[in-house]
Amino acid sequence: MQSYDAIVIGAGVIGSSVACHLARQGCTNVLVLERMQIGTGTTSQSSGILRTHYSVIENVRLAQASWQVFNDFAAYLGDEEASAGMVKCGYLIAAPDGPRLSPLRASLEAQQAQGIEVRLLDAKEAQSLLPIARFDDAALIGYEPEAGFADAYLVATGFARAARRLGVRILEGVGVERLLLDGGKVAGVETSRGTFLAGTVISTQNIWATEIERWTGIASPVVPERHAVLALEAASPYTFQMPVYKDLGSPGMLYCRSYGGRQMLVSEGTVGETLSSPDNEQGDISMNYMVEVGAQVAERFPTYADAGIASSWTGVYDVTPDWNPVLGCLPEVPGLVVGYGFSGHGFKLAPAVGRVLAQAALGIETEIDIAPYSLERFRNGALLTGKYGLGAVS
Numbered sequence: 168m169q170s171y172d173a174i175v176i177g178a179g180v181i182g183s184s185v186a187c188h189l190a191r192q193g194c195t196n197v198l199v200l201e202r203m204q205i206g207t208g209t210t211s212q213s214s215g216i217l218r219t220h221y222s223v224i225e226n227v228r229l230a231q232a233s234w235q236v237f238n239d240f241a242a243y244l245g246d247e248e249a250s251a252g253m254v255k256c257g258y259l260i261a262a263p264d265g266p267r268l269s270p271l272r273a274s275l276e277a278q279q280a281q282g283i284e285v286r287l288l289d290a291k292e293a294q295s296l297l298p299i300a301r302f303d304d305a306a307l308i309g310y311e312p313e314a315g316f317a318d319a320y321l322v323a324t325g326f327a328r329a330a331r332r333l334g335v336r337i338l339e340g341v342g343v344e345r346l347l348l349d350g351g352k353v354a355g356v357e358t359s360r361g362t363f364l365a366g367t368v369i370s371t372q373n374i375w376a377t378e379i380e381r382w383t384g385i386a387s388p389v390v391p392e393r394h395a396v397l398a399l400e401a402a403s404p405y406t407f408q409m410p411v412y413k414d415l416g417s418p419g420m421l422y423c424r425s426y427g428g429r430q431m432l433v434s435e436g437t438v439g440e441t442l443s444s445p446d447n448e449q450g451d452i453s454m455n456y457m458v459e460v461g462a463q464v465a466e467r468f469p470t471y472a473d474a475g476i477a478s479s480w481t482g483v484y485d486v487t488p489d490w491n492p493v494l495g496c497l498p499e500v501p502g503l504v505v506g507y508g509f510s511g512h513g514f515k516l517a518p519a520v521g522r523v524l525a526q527a528a529l530g531i532e533t534e535i536d537i538a539p540y541s542l543e544r545f546r547n548g549a550l551l552t553g554k555y556g557l558g559a560v561s
């Protein structure tokens with residue numbers, strides 16, 4: 168029976184980042200077990216948007232620390248061939264008069280207090296950055312130049328490669344079937360390919376984190392929620408130089424970004440379709456949804472009023488009751504560390520989350536306080552609900 172210092176369950180962008188950061192901390196006798204292939208879970212379905220804009224300050228800190236990594240991914244990993252596929256086009260966020268105005272103002276101020284470059288723009292300045300959109304109804308517009316989007320699959324495989332280079336073993340096509348306990352403490356895992364021993368197990372299973380509940384009896388408050396993403400093609404280009412746009416004035420709190428050439432990637436930032444069991448297979452996108460999103464896009468981007476659908480896909484969010492992740496050790500089961508419940512916004516947090524989960528697993532003080540993300544908050548009512556209410560903007 169093989170024995171490791173730590174086992175990571177799941178090689179999405181979070182698990183791969185954890186594995187890489189364990190090794191960077193000197194813990195290289197690590198095994199990663201992935202039921203499918205690296206990055207083929209919900210990571211492969213990501214829209215890839217990177218921003219530090221959040222109304223929950225803990226998320227701002229994690230996103231800020233993560234941005235440092237994305238911004239120079241190859242140098243950070245010491246691998247000149249590594250790429251995050253980053254497009255640093257900036258992030259525009261605007262709200263009209265109404266309920267989302269004061270959360271926006273407070274969040275922009277909190278970002279600035281955190282040392283993040285955020286500018287307030289008038290409608291004309293915003294239009295010069297994103298000429299295809301209209302801003303005549305905007306009461307407040309924030310612009311974060313150090314933001315954009317990247318490729319979540321490339322990042323996951325980049326972290327995995329870096330981990331392997333440092334000595335981590337990654338097995339694909341191997342599912343964990345049970346957590347092994349000895350005297351209530353973690354002792355290893357039973358898998359489709361036999362038993363592996365370790366006193367520390369880090370679960371980064373996303374929508375499949377409900378398995379932890381089956382293995383330990385400890386509730387995993389996470390619900391799989393399907394969201395659709397559309398790529399629309401119109402006559403006017405949405406270039407890589409044009410910023411990502413978050414439209415707090417639209418009913419669906421749309422997010423939009425360039426998808427190259429004349430294509431726009433767009434999706435709603437609100438609640439999706441709850442699934443009865445964890446499953447990230449492609450789902451149907453109803454004509455009603457396309458019409459609903461298309462109408463909102465036409466309202467904001469007049470030249471996209473007659474856009475066609477170039478492509479589309481669905482992805483699944485691991486949604487918790489406050490739309491923020493559960494991070495850290497589960498005190499009831501010594502040796503078990505979890506990172507799940509990213510609720511549609513985990514990619515931009517992945518580098519720092521990997522680092523703090525590795526630190527927690529090794530018993531080192533985490534560089535960012537993750538106590539607010541403890542599972543305990545769902546029992547004691549200290550929820551991390553954002554000022555925008557429920558949704559991935561958080």
Ligand SMILES: Cc1cc2nc3c(=O)[nH]c(=O)nc-3n(C[C@H](O)[C@H](O)[C@H](O)COP(=O)(O)OP(=O)(O)OC[C@H]3O[C@@H](n4cnc5c(N)ncnc54)[C@H](O)[C@@H]3O)c2cc1C
Binds near residue numbers: 176203204214378395
């Ligand atoms: C449509 C969509 C758009 C998104 N857009 C953005 C965005 O713009 N910006 C942003 O920051 N975030 C975004 N996200 C969220 C982000 O992509 C996710 O939070 C992130 O990719 C989650 O990574 P993960 O490693 O937790 O999950 P996953 O990639 O799902 O990885 C979990 C892995 O665990 C494996 N696994 C589970 N159970 C077992 C087991 N028992 N044994 C072995 N392996 C197991 C699975 O096979 C899977 O590969 C989006 C998500 C979706 C779906």
